[in-house]
Amino acid sequence: MIRTIEQLNAVKEKSAEVVSTRVNKIDRGYKDVLVCGGTGCTSSGSAKLIKILEDEIKKNGIEEKINIVKTGCFGLCVLGPIMMVYPEGTFYSKVEAGQIPQIVESHLKNGVPVKEFLYSETVNGDEIGTLDDTSFYKKQHRVALRNCGVINPEHIEEYIARDGYQAIYKVLTSMTPDDVIQTLLDSGLRGRGGGGFPTGLKWKFAKASVNEQKYVCCNADEGDPGAFMDRSVLEGDPHAVIEAMEIAGFAIGANQGYIYVRAEYPIAVERLEIAIKQAEEEGLLGDDIFGTGFSFHIGLRLGAGAFVCGEETALMTSIEGNRGEPRPRPPFPAVKGLFEKPTILNNVETYANVCQIILNGAQWFAGMGTEKSKGTKVFALGGKIRNTGLVEVPMGTTLREVIEEIGGGIPNGKKFKAAQTGGPSGGCIPPEHLDVPIDYDNLIFIGSMMGSGGLIVMDEDNCMVDIAKFFLDFTVDESCGKCTACRIGTKRLYEILTKITEGKGTLEDLDKLEELCYYIKENALCGLGQTAPNPVLSTLRYFRDEYIAHVVDKRCPAGVCKELLTIRILPEKCKGCSLCSRKCPVNAISGKIGSPYVVDHSKCLKCGVCMANCKFNAIVMD
Amino acid sequence: MVLEKSSVPFFGTAEQKKRLMAVISEHKDEKGALMPILQKAQDIYGYLPIEVQQIIADEMDIPLEKVYGVVTFYAQFSTHPKGRYRISVCLGTACYVKGSGDIFNRLVERLGINGGEITPDGKFSLDACRCIGACGLAPVMTINDDVYGRLTVDDVDRILDKYN
Numbered sequence: 001m002i003r004t005i006e007q008l009n010a011v012k013e014k015s016a017e018v019v020s021t022r023v024n025k026i027d028r029g030y031k032d033v034l035v036c037g038g039t040g041c042t043s044s045g046s047a048k049l050i051k052i053l054e055d056e057i058k059k060n061g062i063e064e065k066i067n068i069v070k071t072g073c074f075g076l077c078v079l080g081p082i083m084m085v086y087p088e089g090t091f092y093s094k095v096e097a098g099q100i101p102q103i104v105e106s107h108l109k110n111g112v113p114v115k116e117f118l119y120s121e122t123v124n125g126d127e128i129g130t131l132d133d134t135s136f137y138k139k140q141h142r143v144a145l146r147n148c149g150v151i152n153p154e155h156i157e158e159y160i161a162r163d164g165y166q167a168i169y170k171v172l173t174s175m176t177p178d179d180v181i182q183t184l185l186d187s188g189l190r191g192r193g194g195g196g197f198p199t200g201l202k203w204k205f206a207k208a209s210v211n212e213q214k215y216v217c218c219n220a221d222e223g224d225p226g227a228f229m230d231r232s233v234l235e236g237d238p239h240a241v242i243e244a245m246e247i248a249g250f251a252i253g254a255n256q257g258y259i260y261v262r263a264e265y266p267i268a269v270e271r272l273e274i275a276i277k278q279a280e281e282e283g284l285l286g287d288d289i290f291g292t293g294f295s296f297h298i299g300l301r302l303g304a305g306a307f308v309c310g311e312e313t314a315l316m317t318s319i320e321g322n323r324g325e326p327r328p329r330p331p332f333p334a335v336k337g338l339f340e341k342p343t344i345l346n347n348v349e350t351y352a353n354v355c356q357i358i359l360n361g362a363q364w365f366a367g368m369g370t371e372k373s374k375g376t377k378v379f380a381l382g383g384k385i386r387n388t389g390l391v392e393v394p395m396g397t398t399l400r401e402v403i404e405e406i407g408g409g410i411p412n413g414k415k416f417k418a419a420q421t422g423g424p425s426g427g428c429i430p431p432e433h434l435d436v437p438i439d440y441d442n443l444i445f446i447g448s449m450m451g452s453g454g455l456i457v458m459d460e461d462n463c464m465v466d467i468a469k470f471f472l473d474f475t476v477d478e479s480c481g482k483c484t485a486c487r488i489g490t491k492r493l494y495e496i497l498t499k500i501t502e503g504k505g506t507l508e509d510l511d512k513l514e515e516l517c518y519y520i521k522e523n524a525l526c527g528l529g530q531t532a533p534n535p536v537l538s539t540l541r542y543f544r545d546e547y548i549a550h551v552v553d554k555r556c557p558a559g560v561c562k563e564l565l566t567i568r569i570l571p572e573k574c575k576g577c578s579l580c581s582r583k584c585p586v587n588a589i590s591g592k593i594g595s596p597y598v599v600d601h602s603k604c605l606k607c608g609v610c611m612a613n614c615k616f617n618a619i620v621m622d
Numbered sequence: 623m624v625l626e627k628s629s630v631p632f633f634g635t636a637e638q639k640k641r642l643m644a645v646i647s648e649h650k651d652e653k654g655a656l657m658p659i660l661q662k663a664q665d666i667y668g669y670l671p672i673e674v675q676q677i678i679a680d681e682m683d684i685p686l687e688k689v690y691g692v693v694t695f696y697a698q699f700s701t702h703p704k705g706r707y708r709i710s711v712c713l714g715t716a717c718y719v720k721g722s723g724d725i726f727n728r729l730v731e732r733l734g735i736n737g738g739e740i741t742p743d744g745k746f747s748l749d750a751c752r753c754i755g756a757c758g759l760a761p762v763m764t765i766n767d768d769v770y771g772r773l774t775v776d777d778v779d780r781i782l783d784k785y786n
């Protein structure tokens with residue numbers, strides 16, 4: 001049990017020494033082997049690697065000298081499974097089971113890194129660099145992710161070693177709730193869940209509501225498909241969220257918290273359960289924390305796969321055990337939220353910044369970022385980009401820096417077409433806006449939004465009409481059905497988009513599409529419906545020529561919309577072998593042996609069997 | 623109300639019922655207990671047939687309509703049984719732009735069933751999901767607890783053969 005600051009500091013000192021091997025690269029006579037245990041690397045087999053690693057270490061009789069640490073996500077998911085060896089900080093990527101014996105014997109036992117298994121960017125002749133030297137890491141600045149990939153999230157002492165639970169001590173013993181709120185206001189922290197509402201202001205409203213029962217909630221629903229920042233924070237540093245929720249509880253006068261997590265995140269749920277249990281056992285969560293009389297409890301609630309439950313009022317309805325339908329606002333949750341009591345809801349990443357702001361001061365945080373968006377933002381980089389993974393950069397970094405420098409650009413020599421931010425509520429950003437500094441206001445200005453941080457890169461092979469249709473398919477699916485504008489409006493949008501992708505659209509449809517978009521935006525009940533038309537509006541704004549190509553020329557320039565494609569046999573390449581004609585299931589190809597074959601478009605199903613079988617690459621679909 | 627009844631007859635064991643009752647009495651008095659109870663009930667039975675919903679409604683003393691309303695609202699709750707091998711293809715944005723739609727279509731073709739359905743022999747069920755958080759490995763699908771990443775359409779056949 002930790003009841004005093006002396007006890008907390010004693011744990012801190014002891015474990016700080018343990019983590020100094022990896023944090024400060026101090027050689028204390030043994031090695032730390034860090035293996036990523038996040039979802040990405042676990043999916044690519046890291047759990048099995050740990051087992052093999054343990055066996056090999058035993059075989060070599062060096063158990064005493066090696067400390068295996070299962071961490072959260074390092075960020076570079078594309079290179080997983082990832083393994084780091086400290087104090088050197090060498091970086092093995094895409095580690096395979098068969099490589100482990102050699103790594104253990106050569107590196108862990110005899111101190112000679114196995115160069116050919118290291119991440120190639122860190123090897124320069126005889127010099128071996130670390131993760132920090134890669135272009136992926138250089139421009140990053142880690143605040144919310146500071147402990148991810150550094151500590152073992154299942155050991156509370158490692159969090160304590162990294163100043164864990166110092167912030168709640170400081171708050172409870174030397175600050176008033178108003179001080180806490182003022183610090184957050186001064187820091188300029190805005191909500192990372194999408195809206196960008198000032199966190200201090202939200203807490204101020206909730207504090208002002210008079211009620212003996214209030215609640216603190218954490219939104220870990222992470223509904224944007226293609227985003228995984230919040231998951232990584234929970235998997236890599238769960239205590240940071242727990243401690244911040246305690247601080248929020250102190251600030252607004254609440255003693256009960258709920259974390260609402262997506263059920264699709266089993267590892268995050270498990271780590272949270274462990275973290276809550278450990279914090280309770282240490283007395284850092286529960287009754288009378290640090291003997292100050294302040295009590296705070298946290299319950300976990302699992303979502304059940306409904307996107308709308310990320311919306312604040314729907315999330316609360318869901319925790320109450322109902323269909324997760326949103327409620328009209330006002331009353332705002334700060335007045336009447338969960339179980340009709342004053343409630344604050346913040347996003348995981350928002351909480352992950354709070355303890356650092358308390359410890360380092362508002363000025364420190366306000367020193368990063370742009371005028372109206374302070375601090376850093378975590379993005380989940382995905383899609384057509386080399387370094388898919390997690391990146392945290394100061395607000396105001398340009399998209400170009402994120403995509404080209406950190407992300408390593410587009411693979412396979414393809415051309416960048418658009419970056420999608422804000423998920424189903426956001427928009428597509430075209431090449432001409434790549435140099436816009438990323439912050440809340442700029443992204444809205446160019447027709448997208450920050451969202452929670454999903455950043456999907458698309459190249460010339462992606463059809464923007466198809467992408468708009470993809471997002472509408474999502475919202476049609478996820479609309480809760482409570483309001484007509486969203487329930488029926490999104491369905492009509494989807495139908496018009498389908499018509500266009502099938503080559504049956506008209507120019508008039510484009511106008512109808514736009515008109516309907518504005519109608520839905522104005523009339524939908526909650527944020528889901530109000531933002532659902534954004535993917536359509538932004539693609540119409542920046543990629544109108546692609547829409548025109550579909551409706552006027554009946555052509556899909558990216559070659560995605562199947563109905564608009566035709567299969568052609570290139571006469572200059574066709575040898576007349578007749579294979580395609582024999583493979584075609586509907587006898588749509590005919591010709592004479594030895595001379596070029598032709599496709600009968602009235603029969604062709606565009607199944608692609610002919611293309612797959614042609615030995616001369618003579619068949620194309622465009 | 624028209625209840626969606628599964629075409630497969632319900633066989634619950636006494637053991638399952640005992641576990642369900644234990645879960646209900648453990649959570650019954652919590653605020654907002656219905657969701658956690660349904661989640662655990664689905665763990666026990668694999669799905670939530672109307673018979674199980676009825677037990678929960680009776681024991682919690684709430685109308686069946688309320689239980690049914692919640693069950694049908696959330697994508698994770700299923701009123702139909704799942705296959706022995708539950709295939710789930712990620713149609714999240716990161717996976718979609720990297721071609722997971724083609725993976726899904728290939729599975730539809732191979733298994734002869736649509737999303738949300740189960741093969742007649744009860745072996746495979748197919749679903750689409752939205753992002754399991756492994757976007758770095760896109761496109762991704764899962765079969766029970768195994769995750770398959772960086773897929774191509776050709777991989778699908780190879781992987782399915784493993785389960786035959």
Ligand SMILES: Cc1cc2nc3c(=O)[nH]c(=O)nc-3n(C[C@H](O)[C@H](O)[C@H](O)COP(=O)(O)O)c2cc1C
Nearest residue numbers: 191192193219222223310311312346347350527528
């Ligand atoms: C349809 C919809 C889905 C949302 N999904 C999420 C989500 O998955 N995660 C999240 O943190 N916020 C989500 N939000 C925003 C929340 O309503 C809320 O503004 C946010 O959690 C507040 O926390 P913050 O101020 O720390 O950002 C969503 C909003 C809407 C309208």
Ligand code: FES
Nearest residue numbers: 712714717756757
């Ligand atoms: S989009 Fe498929 S795992 Fe995230």
